[in-house]
Amino acid sequence: MVKLLCFLENGGSGKTFFWKNIIEKELIQNQTEKQKAYVYSSLYGNRTLDKIEDNIYAQAYLCSVGGKNAVLSGYEKVKDFGKRFGSFCSLLDVSKLVDGIDDIQQKNIKRSALSYLENGGIVCFDDFERKSKDIDLNDLFGFISHLAIDLNCKVVIILNDDVFEGEEKNVFSRVKEKSVSKFLKYEPSIKELFETIFSNEKYRVLDEHKEIILKTIEETEELNARIYIQVLDNLVEWIEKEQEINDDVLRCLILVNINFILFHTICNHKVENIYLLRGFYDIHEKYSNNFSERGIGENLKLLSTFQDYYSKLKESIFSGKEKPEEKRKYHNNFLESNLKNYESKFLANKLDISKDVDNKTFQKINKFIETGILINE
Structure with missing residues (x-):
């Protein structure tokens, strides 16, 4: 039997969205029928292991008394929850507990929570990449092992496959080798x-x-659930406020939106067939405005990747006459500190983000994406 499942992904491809929207609903139904707990525990915002434990026990208790829609009629009678349950009292919102519990005691709460966790409870841990540095990974995996082995829970950990570094990477490697029953790659x-x-x-x-919409997203080659959601939400607002709608305008809006999400930049309309970034004074503009490979006549073609573009840019800057070390350092620092600007500039020009869209509409899209304000004219 699988006791500890590791659900891996490359960053941004929507593991949490997939879990919460596709898998979780059926899990909750199945666990309710079995009278067992399903607990989702985000590590984000929890600075101590005690807080994580309290949250898990609190959610398990809610499962045992009716879940999120239950109502409490005698919460004020719940006094001392003891050492383990003392702090999770604050986690149990009075509106979420079942009515009719007048004489509940500490031992009953603990028994209820544990009975719903033991021998079949499911606990899902997420947001490892946002785990507080105050939480020792060894201690956290020790608690996870306690759930899986001692309480016989099924435990799922959702994380990016490259989330750990340094000593934490070594800790996770040991856990994978000794404790993880199965890996799923999303x-x-x-x-x-x-x-x-x-x-x-x-x-x-x-x-x-x-x-x-799909065709334009595929043009960017971005695989990121949060980006897709932001783009779709903005498209809904654009359409519901009866703005100009055609494929060119929607494509432009999507590309401007993705460019802004990735790099927090806005492009001006083309100047001599080149998109320039608003507010970016580029001392290397002479070279950075060249997005094509060297070719002959009609064989001239655009560089296909940012890596190729950036390598060519550096080559153009540093080739020719030898520059003093101090100047080389200055130019290198400028390139590195403006890497995101160059990535944005390359994306905008490679995809021609306002293709077949008039300047007035392009600037309206820019303003909407930058400010979130959309005014009917």
Whole structure:
């Protein structure tokens, strides 16, 4: 039997979204029928292991008394929860407990929580990449092992496959070798991840534009659930406020949005067929405005990757006459400190983000994405 399942992904591909929206609903139903707990524990915002433990026991107790929709009629009678349950009293919102519990005692609460965890409870840990540095990973995995082995829970840990570094990486390697029963790698394609998110009912207003939305996202090669959600939400607002709608405008809005999410930059309209970034004084503009490989006549073609573009940019800056060490250092520092600007500039020009969109509409899109404000004119 699988007791500790490791659910891996490459960062951003929507593991939490997939778990919460596809898997969790059925799990909760199954656990309710079995009278066992399902607990989802985000490590984000928890600075101590005690707080994580308290949260898990509190959620397990809620499962035992009716879950999130239950109502308490005698919460004020719950006094001392003891050492372990003393702090999780504050986690039990009075509106979430079952009515009719007048004489509940500390031992009954503990018994209820543990009975719903033991021998079949499911606990899911998420947000390892946002775990507080105050929490020792050895101690955390010790508690996870306690749940899996001593309480016979099924434990799922959701994390990026490269989340740990240094000593924590060594700790996780030991845990993987000794304790993890099974690994699942979540590797959706862009289309698969998009389809999962797009299935949300709130995006039905976008159905007739689905093809251009997916096609544009695929152009960027971005695989990131949070980006897709932000883009789709902005598209819904744009359409509901009766703005200009055609494939070119929607493509532009998507690309401007993704560029802004990734790099926090806004492009001006083309100047001599080149998109320049607003507020970026580029001392290497002479070289950075060249996005093509060296070719002959009609064989000239655009550089396909940012790595190629950046290598060519550095080569252009540092080739020729030897520069003094101090100047080389200055130019290197400028390039490194403006790496995101160059990435943004490359993306905008490679994809021609405002292709076939007039400047007025382009600037309206820019303002909407930058400020979140959309005014009907």
